[in-house]
Amino acid sequence: MKSSDNDIPITAVWPGKPYPRGATWDGQGVNFALFSENAEKVELAIFDDTGRRERQRVTMRERTDHVWHCYLPEARPGVAYGYYVHGPYKPEEGHRFNPHKLLVDPYAKDFVGELRWNDALYGYTVGHKKEDLSFDRRDSAPYTPKCRVLEAAFTWGEDRRPEIPWHDMVIYELHVRGFSMLNPQVPEPLRGTYAGLGSAPSINYLKRLGVTTVELLPVHSFLNDRYLAEKGLQNYWGYNTLGFFAPEMRYSHSRKVKEFKTMIRSLHSAGIEVILDVVYNHTCEGNQFGPTLSLRGIDNAAYYMLSEQNRRYYADFTGCGNTLNLMHPRVLQMVMDSLRYWVEEMHVDGFRFDLASALARERGRVEHLGGFFDVIRQDPTLNQVKLIAEPWDLGHGGYQVGNFPLGWAEWNDRYRDGMRAYWKGDGGLIGEFATRLTGSSDLYGRSGKRPHASVNFITAHDGFTLHDLVSYNDKHNEANGEDNRDGNNHNLSWNCGVEGPTDDAAVNELRERQKRNMLATLLLSQGVPMLLAGDELGHTQHGNNNAYCQDNEISWLDWSPAPERHALHQFVQKLIALRCSHPTFRRRDFxxxxxxxxxxxxxxxxxxxxxxxxxxxxxxxxxxxxxxxxxxxxxxxxxxxxxxxxxxxxxxxxxxxxxxxxxxxxxxxxxxxxxxxxxxxxxxxxxxxxxxxxxxxxxxxxxxxxxxxxxxxxxxxxxxxxx
Incomplete structure (x- = not known):
């Protein structure tokens, strides 16, 4: 068997440069740069191409402004690597260095191998009476995915962003895997992948429907939670980021990054924008009992917000155990570098920021004009793309609908709740209904924004589908294995008289009409409409309003033919065509x-x-x-x-x-x-x-x-x- 270039031993180690961060192939060698303010020693581990066997370890002796760096002139694209970082293990002071844990480069643009859950992944000894104050000396490398040096070259040709004006947008929120997984028109090997979304059948469907913009649920590399893996479930939505620069390889048929770029190029050639749902508010490492996979072991005290009362614990404004510390300039720089990478190298058209209020927090408080927003506003790349906030987090003062800066649009849950309640039949709502229908000027007009600042939606990935909204009064999340305790209890849904599926023709007719009522309201309102993928097909999750862990037919779109599906699809096509043909429904001003x-x-x-x-x-x-x-x-x-x-x-x-x-x-x-x-x-x-x-x-x-x-x-x- 022919040996790889990466089998050649590394004999030369040059000083290298502190920037750019990550592993960068320059055509002659690879520069490695890692920020850690409190580390005492950093080792670069080089693995074989499979990531299973460590070939050698290089001590990074150069340190510039807390950035550890070296240059390996003999390294080539495809080389697998990770870091071992030495420093104090003093959780009560915020430090959790453990040199026995292989760490993922925060700037890694590609991965090889997948994480296998094992107690060795934790910096402390699982089950020890001292809990996370204990110290574990097992090597985690056999269980950790390895970073891989990427050859970024790609022929974009004449690729251009569609640059659709805000007021002309019709957003379609979809999951890369779930959208095409069951579509018989997509070639079977490509179903559920970037190639499947970029295939002719998928693009033709989107074009015929009339949407202008697809908003992809998270495609940054993410992990499956251990508690889900032990129950035989998967983190399907992907709000559990491991790497902010690498596309998730589970969605790649070819297992190559260029497949993502090809998908973008194909969608752009059809005039369709791509917006990414991104998670910069937290990572997959969780709270003090989570694994040590990357930032925690590189420099816990710098990368994460820690409790002011006891630095052993994390300030958790996300409900996911930790919150990234964007007050630190290097952490803020990492987020900005990631955003620019996805725009400049991957050609995406914008971002929807998950729990965006957490990005505005400074010393625990939400600051509307904090560092994150100031930096984006002046950035010549990022201030030209679409920026959409989920304008809340789970902390005190986190609900900020209507308060994000100029240049940002927001998911408007006031619109969602008002429209649901009105069509449900609740009284005293016509004033609220009229305000939301005409663009929510009470939220956005006072600050000089326009109607397109309101991203209107009635359903989204988080909650009932439209079909379930009119078919269930209560959530039915038993399949998630949490005794139906998870998910929102306040759905403003109405089952039209019967809970769940029924043979009652009158109930089914009313449900279809209610779906048409809400779809028509959404698509004829001022602002930017967002459709949940599958609502136009009558997709049901069988009453599950929190299908985050259902990587199966519960979440995958059902493309099987049915008369009512066909009629609803044609109705949505008609509505979108009506909206796009008449500027009355796409006003730029209130x-x-x-x-x-x-x-x-x-x-x-x-x-x-x-x-x-x-x-x-x-x-x-x-x-x-x-x-x-x-x-x-x-x-x-x-x-x-x-x-x-x-x-x-x-x-x-x-x-x-x-x-x-x-x-x-x-x-x-x-x-x-x-x-x-x-x-x-x-x-x-x-x-x-x-x-x-x-x-x-x-x-x-x-x-x-x-x-x-x-x-x-x-x-x-x-x-x-x-x-």
Whole structure:
């Protein structure tokens, strides 16, 4: 068997450079650089190509500004490596160095091998009476994945970012594995992989659906939690990061990083953006009882926020045991280097930041203009990509919806909860409903933001799918092995009369209509809509609202044909096409409720069922669940990207969350008759094209939504004033 270049012994060790961090192949050799402020000695361990056998160990003697570095002129791409770091083991002082534990490079761009859970992975002796204050001397290398030096060369060709304007976006949140795992149109070897997502069947599906942007659940390298592995489960979502630079190889058919790049290039060629859901708030090492795999053993006191009362413990604002210490300049630099790497080297178009409030914490408090946001704002690479915050964490003061800086969009859970509650039939919500429908100006308008700062969603990966939202009153998470204790108990769901699957035709028809109601509301609201992958196919998780550990048919999208699936899919296609064809639903600025050209007609008009404008008192009625909104095409006051004035039709949207039919009268506004575009009573939203003139009633069925349109009515100019 031919030997690899990496079988050649390393005989030369040069000083190298402290930057860039990580292992960098420059065409002649490899530079290694690792930050550790409190380490006393650092050893670089070189392994064979499989990562199973250590070939030799190199002491890194150079140290510049707390960065340990060396250059190996004989090393080549593909070499496997890790670090042993020496220093004090004093947990009560925040130090957890253990030179017997092989550590993963925080800047590793590729891995070989997988973690195998063993007690040797812990810096302390598991089961010892002194707990984490004890010290374990077993070598963890046999159980730890090894870093691998990457050859980064890739032919991008004419790849360009689609650069879709915020207000034109339709986001589709998907899981790389779950999206194509059961899709018969995708070649079987590629299912559940980056290549599967980048395949022609997947891209054609996304294009036909009409989405502009895919938001991928975490693809950074992550670990399966030990307690899940012992139960035969998998960490499916991936919010358990091991490496901030390396794509997860479980999703790679070829086991090569370039497969991820090929996927990006293919999606871009179809005009589809890629946003990554990223986890920089915590790592997979957990609390003081977690394993020593990387940052904990490299420099625990620098990389993590520690308790001010006792540095043995971690400040946990994430619910995952630890919180990264972005107050430390080198840790902040690591996060920024990672973000730039994914933009510059991997060509992604933006990021959704998990528990983003944790990134703003300085000395335990959320600082909106803290170091992290200041650095991103001035970074010439990162201030040009899409930045989306999950605007909360689990600590005190962590709920920050509406408070993130300019340039950021946010997941708007106020939108989610308001829309769920309204269509569920809760009373006293029409004011909240109207505010969320028109872009949440109460949250974003006061700080100079635009409607696109609100990423609107009704369902996401965390919680019920849309089908389950209308099929279950309660969560059913027994498959997770936690006696149904996990997952949110407050779902604002309604099972339409029966819990779970049923043969009752009336219940099933109502469930399908409720899905159409919420999808139509979402896609016709101001702001950026986000669809959960599979909602357009009626995907069910059988009532599991926390399927984070279900790497199986519970989470994988079901592509099997069914009439109701096909009808719902066509309905969503129709809605997206309607949204994309009419700038009225994609406004760049908030409605002002102002009069148009001096007439009594406003850019937005809220209507009672009798067709008259709602007054202040009507918004307070507890029983009110029916209203209409008139969107004047003449009220756009916007221009195209080429500077041309935009015009659009007039639209009238009627909402009825009552159980009973209501005769909703067309408003007494001059202009042509109204034509129905969508009525959610019908499976595909189709409705008879009967015209409806001023004052005529429309039979608005219970639990339904109707969209009507007509050519724009330009209000007459007021008469000239006498000279």
């Amino acid at each position: 409605f002002e409720g102002r009069s148009l050209l001096g007439s009594r007609l406003k850019d937005v008009l809220w209507l009672k069922p009798d067709g008259s404008e709602m007054g202040a008192a009507e918004w307070e009625h507890e029983h009110a669940r029916c209203l209409g909104v008139y969107l004047a095409g003449a009220g756009l006051d916007d221009v195209s990207r080429h500077g041309e004035p935009l015009q659009d039709d007039d639209f009238l949207i009627l909402f009825n969350a009552h159980e009973n039919e209501i005769a909703f009268h067309m408003p007494p506004i001059e202009g042509e008759a109204w034509t129905v575009q969508i009525d959610t009573v019908h499976p595909r939203g189709e409705a008879p094209p009967t015209p409806h003139g001023r004052g005529e009633p429309y039979a608005l069925q219970g639990r339904s939504l109707v969209v009507l349109s007509r050519p724009m009515h330009a209000p007459a100019l007021p008469p000239p004033s006498p000279e």
